[in-house]
Amino acid sequence: MSLDPSAAKVRWGVLGAARIAVNKVIPGTQRASNAEVVAIASRRPEAAEKAAADLGIPRHHGSYDALLADENVDAVYIPLPNDAHVPWALKALDAGKHVLCEKPLALSAAEAQTLVDAAAQRPELKVMEAFMYRLHPQWIQFKQLIDGGAVGELKSIQSYFSYFNRNPDDIRNNPAKGGGALMDIGCYQISLSRWLFGAEPDRVLGRIETDPDYGTDRTADGVLQFDGPGGRGTSTFTCSTQLVPYQRVNAFGTKGRVELEIPFNAPPDKPCVIWTQSGSSGEYGEPLREEVPIADQYTLQAEAFGAAVLNDTPVPTPLTDAVANLRVIEALRASDAHDAWVTV
Numbered sequence: 001m002s003l004d005p006s007a008a009k010v011r012w013g014v015l016g017a018a019r020i021a022v023n024k025v026i027p028g029t030q031r032a033s034n035a036e037v038v039a040i041a042s043r044r045p046e047a048a049e050k051a052a053a054d055l056g057i058p059r060h061h062g063s064y065d066a067l068l069a070d071e072n073v074d075a076v077y078i079p080l081p082n083d084a085h086v087p088w089a090l091k092a093l094d095a096g097k098h099v100l101c102e103k104p105l106a107l108s109a110a111e112a113q114t115l116v117d118a119a120a121q122r123p124e125l126k127v128m129e130a131f132m133y134r135l136h137p138q139w140i141q142f143k144q145l146i147d148g149g150a151v152g153e154l155k156s157i158q159s160y161f162s163y164f165n166r167n168p169d170d171i172r173n174n175p176a177k178g179g180g181a182l183m184d185i186g187c188y189q190i191s192l193s194r195w196l197f198g199a200e201p202d203r204v205l206g207r208i209e210t211d212p213d214y215g216t217d218r219t220a221d222g223v224l225q226f227d228g229p230g231g232r233g234t235s236t237f238t239c240s241t242q243l244v245p246y247q248r249v250n251a252f253g254t255k256g257r258v259e260l261e262i263p264f265n266a267p268p269d270k271p272c273v274i275w276t277q278s279g280s281s282g283e284y285g286e287p288l289r290e291e292v293p294i295a296d297q298y299t300l301q302a303e304a305f306g307a308a309v310l311n312d313t314p315v316p317t318p319l320t321d322a323v324a325n326l327r328v329i330e331a332l333r334a335s336d337a338h339d340a341w342v343t344v
Helices: 019-030 045-055 064-068 082-094 109-120 137-147 181-197 297-311 320-338
Strands: 010-015 035-041 059-061 075-078 098-101 127-129 154-164 203-210 217-228 231-240 242-253 256-260 272-280 288-292
Touching: 010 019, 010 064, 010 297, 019 035, 019 045, 019 075, 019 297, 035 045, 035 064, 035 297, 045 059, 059 064, 064 082, 075 082, 075 297, 082 098, 082 109, 098 297, 109 320, 137 181, 137 242, 137 256, 137 272, 137 288, 154 181, 181 217, 181 231, 181 320, 203 320, 217 242, 217 320
Parallel strands: 010 035, 010 075, 035 059, 075 098, 098 127, 154 231
Antiparallel strands: 154 242, 203 217, 217 231, 242 256, 256 272, 272 288
């Protein structure tokens, strides 16, 4: 599909009526200045009809193929289970649609690479993994502080992300669908570590606790070691689908630290908070609290992706980043299986 360069908005279609789509992404996209959600599809026609009615979407389809055949759709958002991401992204490309796909992009780095290769054959189409957190102002400021030397030399990142879910019908508790803590939320902690250090980890150490009923990783601990020209750094994290709900990120350096209170599920209706503490030679001031203006990270994601589509410019995060993230997940699993450090 060739988008009219004079178009002011990207016309979106949504493959599936998942909670993340209905509750977060679609409302956020509808608030974007350069976006219009024009269609939604579900294999359960009644679900598509209800979502369309509730959200004011003009058209609904009873199959994903029908939405991909909709000539009024320029780009598709894919919030399907993880095992369906690449198959439907490939079909969307074949249909001439731009693609924004939920994270993680695939079940494996090899599968993700098939989409990278397919996208390379269609350079006129934009494809991106939906790691919306990087576009929120709190993360932009967080990275600017680190890159600008606010913490001195970055040495350590510590992050925590958990929730409690024992619903047997939830796809996040289904290993065949790519469920588990690492794929669902640990992927954020790996992504932010690679992004902040500006490098790939040299080796990793993983410890995984598997749910005896579901067979998914319900809790995972990881250590990512970075060695580079700027020195050595380490990221440690815990993610869990069966612990008290909590999230936090801290970055420590030779001259200070930066902390985010709500790093991942940033609320769209109230400010986020950044804490900074700095000093030198063992003398550090009191932590400073700063509020970041209210922002909807899903609106920002739609606007950034839409700008790339409308202006034919690169998407904010290249697709190859998704492959690199999955390589780290695979290395953490291998580390747990062999009870040893694993080179990425």
